[in-house]
Amino acid sequence: MAQEKPAPLPKLLIIEDDPGLQAQLKWAYEDFDVTIVGDRESALTALRAEEPAVVTLDLGLPPDPDGTTEGFAVLDAIMxxxxxxxxIVASGHGARxxxxxxxxxxxxxxxxxxxxxxxxxxxxxxxxNLTQIEDENRRLSKQVGEDKTVLGTLITAAPEMVKVARTIERVAKNSVSVMLLGAxxxxxxxxxxxxxxxxxRREGAFVAINCAAIPENLLESELFGHEKGAFTGAVKTTEGKIEQAHGGTLFLDEVGDIPLPLQVKLLRFLQERTIERIGGRKQIAVDTRIVCATHQNLEAMIAAGNFREDLFYRLAEIVINIPTLAExxxxxxxxxxxxxxxxxxxxxxxxxxxAADALAVIDGWGWPGNVRELENRVKRAVIMADGKLVRAEDLDLDSDQDSQLLNLKSAREQSDRKVIRHALARSEGNISNTAKLLGISRPTLYDLLKQYDLQA
Ligand SMILES: Nc1ncnc2c1ncn2[C@@H]1O[C@H](COP(=O)(O)OP(=O)(O)OP(=O)(O)O)[C@@H](O)[C@H]1O
Structure with missing residues (x-):
């Protein structure tokens, strides 16, 4: 009988020049296929030959064992x-x-x-673990299904969105932190x-909080709760949203709106998994998964000092970009x-x-407010409609040029006009040169100018 081959061990490359540490590390990873090297050249050779999923890199490598230049050079080369x-980099002095x-x-x-x-x-x-999720994602995202609903309630037929849903299904089972970015x-x-x-955690509570909708001075109490008497008006001890979601999930919407002092408190929760209510004296252990979202550019906020970088990395192990409805x-x-x-x-x-005209307007509209805007428009139109069919006018959308449905003929005409005008401009109105640029004969160009009412 053919024996089944055991699955190969995952590969780990350790780049460390200290022989003592090399020996210690070697024995720490029995469940990995470990390669240990001590300099840039051997590191890159091993990277090519072994293709390890994970690398630990000591930044202080020869010829600069007390600095970081060689370590960063290796990191650049790996990337x-x-x-x-x-x-995963290791550093000593100036670590942060x-x-x-x-x-x-x-x-x-x-x-x-x-x-x-x-x-x-x-x-x-x-x-x-993360590498394995990413590999699986790459595999799953190739199998775009025909389903019209994903994740139970989400309606879509767009491969872009199916891919998002598949990623979410995949990461749901892992404890990685997820950040949703989208308008x-x-x-x-x-x-x-x-x-x-x-x-x-589906049996636990799903609690959502929109950090932008709550005044700054109330947000701390909303998130962390308070003890009776903690401040004027605190008539009874109240659990915060983080505690309410114990055993479940807390959705932190508009996480970019959390003020800096509260960001520190949130970070502490994520690191220690305990909270302290306002006015409280004890640490309460809470098992809540945080999923967050924002429409803001957090990287720009980090650069401007308005969002903590360490918190960002805690919240955003997996970042999922959600396409707009127009996409x-x-x-x-x-x-x-x-x-x-x-x-x-x-x-x-x-x-x-x-009615057909209504569908045409819906398809051609840019939907700056995305699905929420669409939902509201349709609701209004259904209320307003006085026949069996909702018509374009019930939707009350001012179709502008961009959003109007273009049939093939008018789309071609628009693009013809644009290209001819560019060619005329480049040849300063000279017909022969314009025709040459466009790759057509002079009579054809004359015909087109006449047809589109353009001036040479
Ligand atoms: N693919 C979808 N299928 C069905 N309903 C949807 C879909 N996408 C959004 N919706 C509905 O559109 C509305 C807006 O969605 P949701 O509140 O999830 O958006 P959001 O990105 O969180 O918005 P905001 O950033 O403004 O809070 C909700 O009523 C939601 O149920």
């Missing part, structure tokens, strides 16, 4: 050769600065020397709920039909569908 590698720089240059995480074998082991295994109304909260429902061709009409069915049943059962 250029295999950017998907999870590199080097660590942040390393993360900026693509490192996955960092730890400060002296090495704590157990803590480092945790980081390494977490990195491996307002793209479905971030719905996706966060989908993640919760797909996770092992999901076909979804606007699909969603509109679903919303129409829902609202007609609830509010105006006479309405049975959309």
């Amino acid at each position: 250029a050769l295999r950017p998907e590698t999870k590199v 600065e080097s660590a942040l720089r390393a993360i900026e240059q693509g490192a996955y995480d960092f730890y400060q020397k002296p090495v704590d074998i157990e803590a480092l082991g945790l980081i390494v295994r977490r990195a491996l 307002s109304g793209t479905g971030k909260e719905l996706l966060a709920k989908g993640l919760h429902d797909a996770s092992d 999901r061709p076909g979804d606007a009409t699909l969603l509109a039909k679903a919303f129409l069915n829902r609202f007609a049943t609830e509010m105006n059962p006479l309405v049975k569908g959309f």
Whole structure:
């Protein structure tokens, strides 16, 4: 009988020049296929030959064992050769600065020397776990399904969105932190709920809080709760949202709006998994998964000193970009039909569908407010409609040039006009040169100028 081959061990490359540490580390990873090297050249050779998923890199390598130049050179080379590698850097002096720089240059995480074998082991295994999720994602995202609903409630037929949903299904089962980035109304909260429902925490509570909607002075109490008498008006002890979501998931919407002092408190919670209510004296252990979202550019906020970088990395192990409705061709009409069915049943059962002109306007509109805007428009139109079909005028959308449905003929005409005008401008109105530039004969150009009423 053929024997089944055991699965190969995951590969780990350790780049460390201290022979004592080399020996210690070698024995710490029995569940890995470990390669240990002590300089740049052998590191890059091993990287090419072994293609390790995870690398630990000591920044102080010869010929600059007390500095970091050689370590950073190795990091750069790894990122250029295999950017998907999870590199964990170790640094001694000036640790924080080097660590942040390393993360900026693509490192996955960092730890400060002296090495704590157990803590480092945790980081390494977490990195491996993430690599496995990413590999699986790449595989899943190739299988774009035909389903119209994903994650239970999300309606879509756009491969871009199916991919987002598949990623969420995949990360739901792991404890990695997830940040959803997308414009307002793209479905971030719905996706966060989908993640919760797909996770092992589905029996626990899903609690959502919009940090931008709560005045700064109340946000701390909303998140962390307060003890009776903690401040004027605190008549009874109240749990915060983090505690309410114990055993479940807390969706922190508009996380970029959390003021800096509260960011510190949130970071402490994420590191220690305990909270202290306002006015409280004891640390309360809380098991809450945080999923957050924002429409802001957090990287720019970090650069401007308005968002803590360390908090960002805690919150954003996996970042998921959600496409706008305009970036999901076909979804606007699909969603509109679903919303129409829902609202007609609830509010105006006479309405049975959309007239062709209404569907054309929906498909051509830019939807700056995304699904939320679409939902509201359809709701209004269903209420306003006085026949069986919702017409374009019931939607009350001012179709401008860009959003009007273009048929093939008018689309061609628009692009012809544009190209001819550019060619005329470049040849300063000279007909022969314009025709040459466009690759057509002079008579054809004359015909087109006449047809489109353009002047040479
Ligand atoms: N793909 C979808 N299928 C069905 N309903 C959707 C979909 N996307 C969004 N919605 C609905 O659109 C509305 C807005 O979605 P949601 O609140 O999740 O967006 P958001 O990105 O969190 O918005 P904001 O940033 O403004 O809070 C909700 O009523 C939601 O149920």
